[in-house]
Amino acid sequence: MAVVFKETKGLTDAKTHYCPGCTHGIVHRLVGEVLEELGVLGETIGVAPVGCSVLAYKYFNCDVHQAAHGRAPAVATGIKRVHPDKVVFTYQGDGDLASIGAAEIVHAAARGEKFTTIFINNAIYGMTGGQMAPTTLVGQKATTAPLGRDPKKVGMPMRMSEMLATLDGAKFVERATVHNPAGVRKTKAAIKKAFEMQINGEGFGIVEVLSTCPTNWGMTPVDSLKWLEENMIPYYPLGNIRTPEGGDK
Amino acid sequence: MSKVLMKGNEAVGAAAIKAGCKYFFGYPITPQNEIPEYMSKKLPEVGGEFVQAESEVAAINMVYGAAGSGARVMTSSSSPGMALKQEGISYLAGAELPAVIVNMMRGGPGLGGIQPAQSDYFMSVKGGGNGDYFMPVYAPASIQETVDLIQEAFDVADQYRTPVMVVADGMIGQMMEPVEFKEMPHRKLEDKTWSTDGTKEERKPNVINSLFLDAQDLEDHIIRLEEKYNLMEENECRWEEYKLEGAEIVIAAYGTTARIVKNAIDALEKDGIKVGLIRPITLWPFPKKAFDHIDSTTTNVLTVEMSRGQMIEDVRLALNGKLPTAFFGRTGGVIPTPAGVVEAVKKLVGGAK
Ligand SMILES: Cc1ncc(C[n+]2csc(CCOP(=O)(O)OP(=O)(O)O)c2C)c(N)n1
Ligand code: SF4
Numbered sequence: 001m002a003v004v005f006k007e008t009k010g011l012t013d014a015k016t017h018y019c020p021g022c023t024h025g026i027v028h029r030l031v032g033e034v035l036e037e038l039g040v041l042g043e044t045i046g047v048a049p050v051g052c053s054v055l056a057y058k059y060f061n062c063d064v065h066q067a068a069h070g071r072a073p074a075v076a077t078g079i080k081r082v083h084p085d086k087v088v089f090t091y092q093g094d095g096d097l098a099s100i101g102a103a104e105i106v107h108a109a110a111r112g113e114k115f116t117t118i119f120i121n122n123a124i125y126g127m128t129g130g131q132m133a134p135t136t137l138v139g140q141k142a143t144t145a146p147l148g149r150d151p152k153k154v155g156m157p158m159r160m161s162e163m164l165a166t167l168d169g170a171k172f173v174e175r176a177t178v179h180n181p182a183g184v185r186k187t188k189a190a191i192k193k194a195f196e197m198q199i200n201g202e203g204f205g206i207v208e209v210l211s212t213c214p215t216n217w218g219m220t221p222v223d224s225l226k227w228l229e230e231n232m233i234p235y236y237p238l239g240n241i242r243t244p245e246g247g248d249k
Numbered sequence: 250m251s252k253v254l255m256k257g258n259e260a261v262g263a264a265a266i267k268a269g270c271k272y273f274f275g276y277p278i279t280p281q282n283e284i285p286e287y288m289s290k291k292l293p294e295v296g297g298e299f300v301q302a303e304s305e306v307a308a309i310n311m312v313y314g315a316a317g318s319g320a321r322v323m324t325s326s327s328s329p330g331m332a333l334k335q336e337g338i339s340y341l342a343g344a345e346l347p348a349v350i351v352n353m354m355r356g357g358p359g360l361g362g363i364q365p366a367q368s369d370y371f372m373s374v375k376g377g378g379n380g381d382y383f384m385p386v387y388a389p390a391s392i393q394e395t396v397d398l399i400q401e402a403f404d405v406a407d408q409y410r411t412p413v414m415v416v417a418d419g420m421i422g423q424m425m426e427p428v429e430f431k432e433m434p435h436r437k438l439e440d441k442t443w444s445t446d447g448t449k450e451e452r453k454p455n456v457i458n459s460l461f462l463d464a465q466d467l468e469d470h471i472i473r474l475e476e477k478y479n480l481m482e483e484n485e486c487r488w489e490e491y492k493l494e495g496a497e498i499v500i501a502a503y504g505t506t507a508r509i510v511k512n513a514i515d516a517l518e519k520d521g522i523k524v525g526l527i528r529p530i531t532l533w534p535f536p537k538k539a540f541d542h543i544d545s546t547t548t549n550v551l552t553v554e555m556s557r558g559q560m561i562e563d564v565r566l567a568l569n570g571k572l573p574t575a576f577f578g579r580t581g582g583v584i585p586t587p588a589g590v591v592e593a594v595k596k597l598v599g600g601a602k
Contacts, residue, residue, distance in 0.1 A: 012454075042450035045318070057456045063445035065317050065457040068340050071310035074302065078314025078322070079445065081272060081298045086447050104310070107303035 010036040014058045021221020023211040024052055024120060026178045028059055030188045031091070031118055034195055035062065044087040045079050047072040049101075051093035052126040052213075060091075070101020073108035076115045087198060088115040095125045098134040098160050105164065109204045112169030116194045117206040119160065122213040123232060130216030134158040137231055142216075157235065161208045165241040172197050172205035173242040177233065179210065179225040190240070202244055210236055252427040257392045257417070258283035260428050261351055262291060264399035265323045267430055270349070271297035272322040274311035276304055276330060279363045280419035281353035284325040305330040309337025309350075316346040317457035319444030321403055325351035327419065328369050329360060332377070338412055339378025342474070343459025347406035349399065351415045353422035356582040364582025365418035367504060370559035373416050374533040381471045383478050385485055386414045386532040388503040392426040397433065398530070404436040405485065409477055410443075416532065418555055420505045420584070478534075487530035488539045492518075495546050496525030498594050499572075501564045502553040503529045506585060510553050513590035522598055532560070537567040547572065549597045553590055554578040 010032020018024045035041045041062050048056035050069035057064035067075040072090035080088045097105050097119050105117065124142055125131040132142035132149060135157050139148040149157070165173040172194045176187035187209055194205030210232050212224035219227060255263065261284050265273070273288035289299040302308035308324050315322040326334060331352045341348055352373065356366040371377075373386045385405055389395040395417060402413040445455050461467035489507075492514060493499065502510040507528040514524045525547070527539045543550070550572050552561040558576045565574050577593035579585045 041448070043447040045445045045447065047314070054460060057458055061448075061454060063448060063455045065314060065445060066344075066460055067313070068310060068336055071306065071313075071337075074307040074310035075314035075317075077300065077307075078272070078274065078311035078316075079318045080314075081300065081311075082315045082318035082320045082322075083446060103303050104307050107307065111300075 008032040008036050010034070010041060010061055011059055012061045016059055017055060018052065019215045021212065021214045021224060022052070023178045026184060027118060027120060027187070027209050027211065028056065030184070030191055031089070032060065034188065034192045035087070038192070038195055038199065040087045040195070040199065044089070045083065047076045047079070047088070047090040049090065049092040049096040051096045053091055053093060053120065054127065056091050070096050070099070071104055072096065073101065073104040073113070073117065077108055077111070077113050080113060080115050084114070087195065089118060089195070090115065091118045092120065093126065094119070094121045094123065094133045094135040098158050105160070106167070109164045109167045109170040109206070112171070112203045114198055114201060114203055116198050118191065119206055119208040120211045121208050121236065122211040123157070124213050124216050126213045126216055135160070137235060159236060161206065161241050164206060169204050170206065170242060171203035171244050174240045175208040175210070175236055175238050177210040177228065177238055179212070179228045193243070197244070252429045254425055254427050255392065256283060256423070256425050257395060258353065258422040259287045260392050260396050261325065261399055261422070262287035263430065264396040265349065265403070266291055266295055268321065268400040268403040270321045270323045270403065271295065272315045272320050273297070273324065274300050274302050274308040274315070274322070275324050275326065276302050276308050278327045278330040280355060280365070280422050281325050281327050281351070283422070284351065305333035306336060309334040312348045313337055313340055313344070313346060316341065316348045317344065317445055319441040319446060323349040323351065325353065327353045327355050328357050331369060331372065335372070335378040338384070339380055339382060340459050341412040342378070342382035342384055343380065344457050345410040346412065346457065347410055348412050349402045349406055349415065350412055352417070354416060354418045356580065362582045363419070365420040365505070365555065365584060366580060366582055367418055367506060367555035368557070368559065368580060369416065370532065370554070370556060373414055374535070374563070382474060383533055384412045384414055385481060385534070386416055388416050388530060388532050389421065390504050390507050390528065392421060392424070393428050395421055396428050396430060400433045404438065407438045408436050409481060411477070416504070418505055482534040485531060486534045486536040486538060488536035489528040489530060490539065490542060491526035491528065492523070493525035493527070493542055494544055496523045496544055497546060498522070498524045498549050498551055498597055499527060499543050499547050500524060500551045500553055500590070500594070501527045501529070501560065503532060503560065506553055506555050509585055509587055510590055512587040513594065516587060516591055517594055522594065524594055529560070535563045535567065540564070540567040543572070550574045551593060551597060552576050553585060553593070555585065556580050
């Protein structure tokens, strides 16, 4: 009988702690599958962030460093300089990457550090209980924006991928989503492409994945997927923003 | 090997490379800029890498990545920059990673000044970052000693899997002295089987981590760290004694301040006042035992520092009330003079005993 679905060697047997319906788990699986398919699991060193995915070091079946909040790109820089022949990636949330670690991601990209960043944009701080993130949408409620994000007071949500794509060192930038099966397939292809480019020594790559946080959005998992589609995608357009083959838009 | 005339900061770089340091991550700040400058030039020649980070925070986190990857790695800074590095130092201590961190101290608080000072003592030895941790802190008094201690620092870091700090005041960084790069005795070190270099699918993943969500697990981890700290206190205390025998006054001073104090001690001897010196070389572990060597002739202890008095707290703890302890110091970049120290000693002599 043909096997259509099986566990990936890219993840350990550990049970993840993510809330029901959280899309962190889907993205973990995609990263694991890609590393397995590329045959580089034994050559990979990951960097886990601070945020809901802080325990990613238990889930990825490769060597992993747990980093301070926002500093994963600096940690990855140190690792990659020591092991230029290894595959290095960071996995970061939007609070981690766009707020406290904004300088670290911008400068790693500017230097063209040859690692891959998986950026989970769920428009909120998950782990600390739903505070506003730099990516929180206008009008979206958060525990520190009880009346909804007011751009007059806190500015507009940041489009990190577009910002990073202005840097010459960022060779691959794509925004994807995991709110439906087609999106999941495209996300996987983007992750694979980013890793392949790292392996070919082409430079820094980032895949931003629009994700859900049913718990802190206060919605069911299904409603969350719908909310993502209807509210996040219009503000965070999907697609490739930059590839080396003249894909710059 | 013959002696060469070198600026302190460059000697730091040369000593690190001699010790096998291959990676340096830093951010410019006066008075230590010659260290990253030297490393940017020399590390590529030995197959290493230099990165000018976007901030001290990034630099120390690059160190964290490189150290976890099994490399010999160093960073350097000066006081305000060292304040920013505290985050990463706490993570290095928590994850038990070896690295060498050099602080060429200048005056503070805040932006302070750029002249030499010793006012980062507390930040260095009391755990400037969050949590329960210590790390070895070396305080050289000459460029020669800096060179020797930097090499030692890399071995100590690897042996105990700990960050190690070398603190000197900006004077050490900026002055020139003849130095000799001696063959240092190497410690017996174990392979870094814990480091991340890819599992090759032949072993279980290695994880570099300082997170323990279970309170009991974290307490166990901290107690294990403490056992390591106890070992270091037992084995790694270093100090120099000078003219302690028969001394009426004993001065405690470290780094270049101790050199100034020695001049004062020699001058006072000519005036018939016998003064001795205890010079801690490790500020942590603090050499408490040295204070048991104080002669019964001693009536007072004087601590001399380029700060408003920070090491004096450890001196008082070491003395445990046995002798009255006074303080003399200049700060903000003002350097104490031998004459100032002589005057401070004379105030104590014949004073209340
Ligand atoms: C220096 C520091 N500041 C704050 C925190 C607390 N903190 C933990 S997770 C987090 C937010 C993470 O949000 P995000 O990166 O969006 O990831 P998510 O939890 O949503 O996946 C914060 C602020 C911390 N651990 N360290
Ligand atoms: S809090 Fe949100 S982001 Fe975190 S695990 Fe739960 S659903 Fe996922």
